Amino acid sequence: MGSTVETIAANNLILIFSTIGITGIVLGRVSEILKIPDVILYLIAGIVIGPAVLNILSIQSFPVENNLILTFGSAFILFEGGKEINLRVLNKVKISVGMLSTVGVVVSAVVVGFVSQKVFGLPIMTALLLGSVIASTDPAALIPVFKQVIIKDKIKQTVVSESAFNDAVGAILVSALLGVVSSGEFSAMDSIKELVVSAGVGILVGVVIGYVLTVFISDKKIGVFHSYAPIVSILQVALSYEIAVALGGSGYMAVFIAGLICGNKKLFGLWIPEYDFQSIHHCSENLSTMSRMAIFVILGTQVDLGVLSKYWAPALLIVLVLMFVARPLSVLVSTAFDKNCKWTFKELLFMMWVRETGVIPAALSGIIVSMKLPGYEIISSVVFMTILVTLIVQASTTKMVAKKLGVLEEEKKELSQVV
Template identity: 50%
Template sequence: MESTAIVASEKLLELLVLVLLSGVVFAKISEKVHLPDVVLFIFAGILLGPHVLNWINIDKYPIGNQFILTFGAAYILYDGGREVELKILNKVKYTVILLATMGVIISTFITGYFAYKILHIDFMCALLLGVIIASTDPSVLIPLFKNMNISSKLKQTIISESAFNDVAAAIITFAILGIIQGGTFSLKGSLLKLALSAGGGILVGVVVGVINSILISEDKYGILKEYPSQLAIAGVGVAYLISEKLGFSGYMSTFIVGMICGNKKMVNLRLPEESYITHLRFKEVLTVILRMMIFILLGTQVQFEILAKYWKASLLIVAVLIFVSRPVSAFISISLDRKAKWNFKEIVYMMWIRETGVIPAALAGMMVTMKIPNAQIISSVTFMAIIVTLTFQASTSKLLAKILKLEEHSNVRKQVA
C-alpha cells in the first residue's frame, strides 16, 4: 500500500516537472515567433505526448490530469472574476445573460445542423457536438484582455460571458446526452436545472467570497490579512467542492468568489497594501503555471488517427462555428439588449471573439470515456476548434480591435498627461 502511494506521488511529481519545464521553454519560443502561448503549449503537449516522445501519457497520470484540469479552470475563473467591476457588469447584465443562454442555444442548433449534414451522423449526436464547442474559454480570454486597452464595458462583457456560458453549455450537454441514452427532453426541466445550477453556484460564491474578503481585510475581523494568497486558493477549493456536492455549478461559484473579492472596496473592505502586492504577484504567476499545465495536457490527448480521418469535415464545421454560428448567435443576443447601448463596432467585435478551450475539451473527453456514439468524431472536431480558434481568432483579436478603433491608447495618454 505504501509503495503504491510512493509510486503515485512520484508519477505526479514527474508530470509536474515535465509540464513546467516544457511550459517555460515553449513560452519563450512563443515570444520569439509571436504566436499565442497556448498554441505553443498545445504543441508541447503533442511533442511530449504518446504519439511522439511518449513522456506524458494521461493513462499514467489520471488523477493528476483531472486535478490540474479541474483546479486550473476553477482558479482561472476566480482570476477572471476579480477583473470584473460590478458597476460595469450591472450595465451589461442582460447582454451577458442572453449571450450565455440564448447565444449558446442558437450556436448549438446552427453548428449541430451543419454537423448533421456534413458528417452524416445522428441528429442528436450532431447537436451534442454543437453544444460542446459552443462555449468560449475564460482561460484564454482573461489573459488576452489583460494586455489590451479596449473599454472595460466590452472587456468585462466578453469575460463574463465566457464564465457564464460554460454553465449553460454543460447543462445542455447533459440534457442532450440523456436523450441519446434513452431519456426524454423537458424544456421546463432543463431551464429549471440551468437556473438552479447557476443560481446555486452564485449563492455559494457570494457566501464564500464575502467570508474570504472579511478575513483578509484591514478591519478588526481581518484575522488572516497576512495570508490572502493562501486563502484565495482555499476559497476556490471550498466554493467549488460545496457547489458540486450540492449539485450546483462549481465553476460558476469560483467565478463569483473572484467577483466578490475583486469588488470588496465597494463595501469598504480593503486589503493591506503589502499583502495586496504579494497576492497580485502570486496570482499572476500561479495563473501562468496553470495555463501551461492545462494546455500542455490537452495537447497530449490529441487523437491523431481520428483527426486524420475527419480533418476536412472538422475544419468545415469549425468554419461554420466561426463565420456563421458565433456571428448569428451573438448578433441576435446583443441586439435584444437595448439598454446596454452597444455601437456597431462593438457588436462586430463580439461577433468575432470566441476561443474554444478547457471546458469543451473536458466535455469531449468525457464523451469518449463514456463511449457515447460518435464520441471520437466529437473529440476530433473539438480539438480542431481549439487549435483553429486559438491560432486564428486569439491572434487576430488585437488587430481587429485596432481596425475597429476600439483600443483606448490615445485616451490613456491624454489622462496621463
C-alpha cells in the same frame, strides 16, 4: 502494494509538474520574443511531447492527475477572471451578458448541430450534442489573451463574463442531451430546473465564500488572517468549487462569483492591507501562469492525430461554420435586446471574432469519449479541431483585429491625450 501505487502516483504528478514547468517557462519566454499568445505554443508543445509525437508525457495514463490539474487550473483562472470584472461596468452590460450566456449558447448549438447532421450524417440529437459541447467560449483561453491585449473595458468585461457564465449553460445543455442520447427521453422542464439550480447554487456559494473569506483577510477587526492572505485566496477557489459541486451547483460559476466579490471588495467597504494585497497579487500571478501552462500543454497531449487525420476536413468545416455563421448570429441575436448598451458595429464585429474554445469543451468531450457514445470519435475530433483553430487563428490575431476595429483601450487613451 498500496504504498507502491501511491508512490507511483506521487512520482507521476512530480514528473507532470516538472515537464510542464520546463516546457512552460521556455515557451513563455519564446512567446514574449515572438509577441504571440503563449497558449498557442503550449498547445503545440503538448501535441509534440504527448502520445501523438514523442510520447514523453501521456496524460491519459494518469486520469486522476489529469483531472486534478484541469479542474483546479481552470477554476483558478476563472477566479482570477472574476477579480478583473468591474461590477459597475458589468451592471451596464448585464442584458448582453445574460443573453450571450443563454440564448447565444443555444443559437450556436443549434446551428452547429444542424450542419453536423448534414456533414457527418449523425442522428439529430447526437449532432445537437456535438453543437452543445463547442457552444461555450472559454475563460481559460480568453483571460490570458486579454492580459496581453488591452481591450476597451465594456467589451472585455462582456466577453469575459459571458465566457464564465456560458460554461455553466453549455455544461447543463450537454448533460440534458447526454440523457436524451443515452436513454431516448427528454424533459425541457427538468433541463430548465437543472440550469436554475446549478447557476443559483453556484452564485450563492460564490457570494458567501467570496465575502466571508475576504472579510477574514481585510483590515477589519475580524480580519485576523490577513497575514495568510495568499493561502486564503487559494482556499476561496477550492472551497467555492467544492461546496457548490457538493450542493448540486456549478463549481465554475461559484469560483467566478467569488472572484467577482473579491475583486470588487471596495464596493462592500472592505480593504486589504497593502503588503498582504501585494502578496496575493504575486501569488495569484504565478499560480495563474502555471495553471495556464498546465491546462494547454495537457490539452495538447490529448490530441489524437490518428482520429483527427480521419475527420479533419469535415471537422474544419464545422469549425468555420461555428466561427463565421453561428458566432456572428448569436452575437447579433443576443445584443439586439440590449438597447441601452449602444453597441457599435465595430464592437459587435470584435465580439464575433473572440470566441476561443478550450478547457470546458475538452472536459465535456472527455466525458463523452469515456462513455463511448455512438459518434464519440467524431465529437472528439471536432472539439480538438475547434480548440486548435480558434486558439491558433483567433487568439493570435486578437490584437491585430482589435487595432483594425479601434477597440484597443490604449488607442482611446492616446486620442484623449492628443485632444
